[in-house]
Amino acid sequence: MTLEQAIRSAVQNNKDLQAAQYVVKIARARLMQAGLLPNPRLSFSGYDAIFTNEPDEYELGAGFTQKFPVAGRIARQKDVARMDVARAQEEIRNAKLKLSAQVAQIFYRILILNRQIFLRDQLMQVDRELLDASRNRFRAAEVSELDVNTAQLELEQLYQERTLLKVQRSRSSIRLKQLLGQTFDKPLQLDKTLPPIPMLPDLEEEQRRALKLRPDLRSAQLSVERSSAQVGLAKAQRWEDWTAGLGVFSGQTVFPNGLSTGIDVGPSFVLTIPLPLWNRNQGRIAEAVALNQQSSARVRALTLRIRNEVAKAFFETKRLQDTVDRYRNGLLKLSDRNMLLAQQAYMMGQTSILTAVQAQRQHGDQHIAYLNALGQYLKSWVALHRAVGDYLEFLGRSGNHGFRSGERIHE
Template sequence: MNKTLLLSLGLLATLPAYAQNSPYPAKAVTSPTPVGSAAMAAELPLTLDQVWQLAEQANPTLKNTQANLTAAEGLLADTQGVLWNNPQIFAERVRREVPDPGFADRTQREWGVGLTQTLEIAGQQGYRRTAAEQELAALREMVEETRLQLRADVEQKFIRVVSLQTRTEMEEGLVKLITENSAVTRKRFAAGEDTKLDANLAEVELGRARNQIEIVGEQLLQARAELATLLQLPAEKFPAVKGALTINPALPYTLDQLLTSAASRPRMRAIDHREQAARNRLGLERAAAYPDVTIGLGSGREGPGEAREKLVGLSVSVPLPLFRRNATGIGKASADLTQAEIEKQAVGRDTRARVLALWQKLDSLRQRVQRLDQSVLQRLEENQRLATTAYRVGEISLIQMLLATRQALDTRREVLDAMTDYALTRSELEQSAGWTGTK
């Protein structure tokens, strides 16, 4: 088997130069035209890196996730104040009528000013600040997780377009071959060497091959439209892509590396941060059961005329926690913490199981492609060439030649489908493991 299996299935058709020179998936493909706008980029075959770049610039889901950072940053800024409760200032002015006729000025004006501050005494400020920091860290990890998911989704669409472009080339090669054989059949029928049945059969096969091209073309148009939607390209833009399906002899990672990566992927880190935030919110709610102390300091003037008194007072007030002990807040925070712990265990277990299953599937697909290429496809390719040559010199019938052609074509399709599944599975495996290394 050759190192890439680069369309050993495609001997019916020669791939365009861009597909041959850029094995899929490309990590660093230079382009003479920089990606400055979606409309401009959509006019050229797009590499995987260009598609990723366009998606990250325009995808609304990623933008919405990034926009949520502002709210989390604002909450953290509030918790970083010296005190959570703002001080309150008050002022009063009183006009008092004195009923005693002995006072010359029976109308007295009195005033007072003061300042009160509510203080938390059970460490609520630390719990609140830590919870906000953890929530912000979790959201940042979710932004990265959303970006990885977006790249995986884009890569899946990219692979399908590459596969259908390759399938189109394959079907066009079949039409070319059948057209040439149909011309031979017509000449042999005109010379009386073939029957009308053979001539009709050749035309039927040609019609079926052209119909297959139309079907694949419709599928390719739909795949390009789905890719354009994901990239937020204009409605009239249906991008072609630049790549080829390959199977590498050796993957750039081992199963152990993938499992290690899965345990520390952004989603898992976000869950860890959310668990810590929930734990601190529970501490905050428990601390809230302790009453806050309100301290006040005031000054004022009271009394008549020259007998007016200057007052300075200090007040302390504490609510008595007799009827409400914040059981509602504590219960909700406890439930949130339990759910976060359950989610952490479930996601960790499911992620590990998924990575193991996809790894086994990937190995199975690689072996299947190798088996089809080495033991089946090469022999069928040889049979097809021999059958075509034998038919043109009149050694075999048209039906025998078409049988060999159909067998080879069906096997090429099977290999292409297996290679497409391999590329899709590899993309899903790397996304599930959070792998960001070189592909």
């Protein structure tokens, strides 16, 4: 499994992301509800004077009323709901970006741990050879028991370090499986090829790309548009819904002299218009305007933070890249040569075991430090991709471990 395959698998199968994606369906359901008219009302009324002195007097009526929004209230509600749908989609994109960065970090950490374990295996093999040579020279009375014990302790230390590294790798593997939506007992085989180290892109270009790609910035910009739509909605709500009704009535009125009007049947019509005299929705309009100003301020603050995040990750990656290059181009070769000379000198009896062990430990420390620096470099490189939002484009294209170009690292 390459990094690209791991990220795609996580985006497709991660359980937390699957649960989060329902926010889009929820927002679309609210958009549907925002476009609906109020339900009509059917009303009945009646009056019967059966318990009075004029039992023939009565009045019956039935009516149908409907509220009608005015000033475009429903259209403004739909504008707000559309912004909520767009913001929900950006939230999902931001969740995918965070998930991709988490997968990349753990993926690279496992690769480095594999290299650390492999390095301990190599050092342990060298220590076994040194231990065997010490025992042979001890039997020949050429060295003391101190040489044998020193070599034995060095070997045991490497064994303990290797065990702890395996525990860390197991913990990281379980975490990666969790992100991929897999159970802990499912086998996970990763591509062990370490990624290339490319030339860093231009900082200003990366900052411009970040401002274009980052979904959290797009979400903040949509918040500004949503608050503008809320201002329009609040203004439309100054006029409450009008109520229009149609009905029919039937009645008879009896006068004191015993005469009656007879049975009257006729239509009725009613129109209710609320007048915005005292409550003109001033408070909600002012609140919406303030929310719009607040959203604009947040966009400016987030823009500055994104530019600084990209710059921080960029310069940190650059410094670590220089450190990795220094190890590759000089320190590792020097430590390899120094350990070889110390081993040969000990085998020939020209130096003590302490000198040989010290040279070997120095050799191991240099390689361990190199792998640690490489791990920090990969972590900062992932942070740079995360700050720019590269993994969103990475999901839509083929690539090599998320890097653009470059040479292979020191194996």
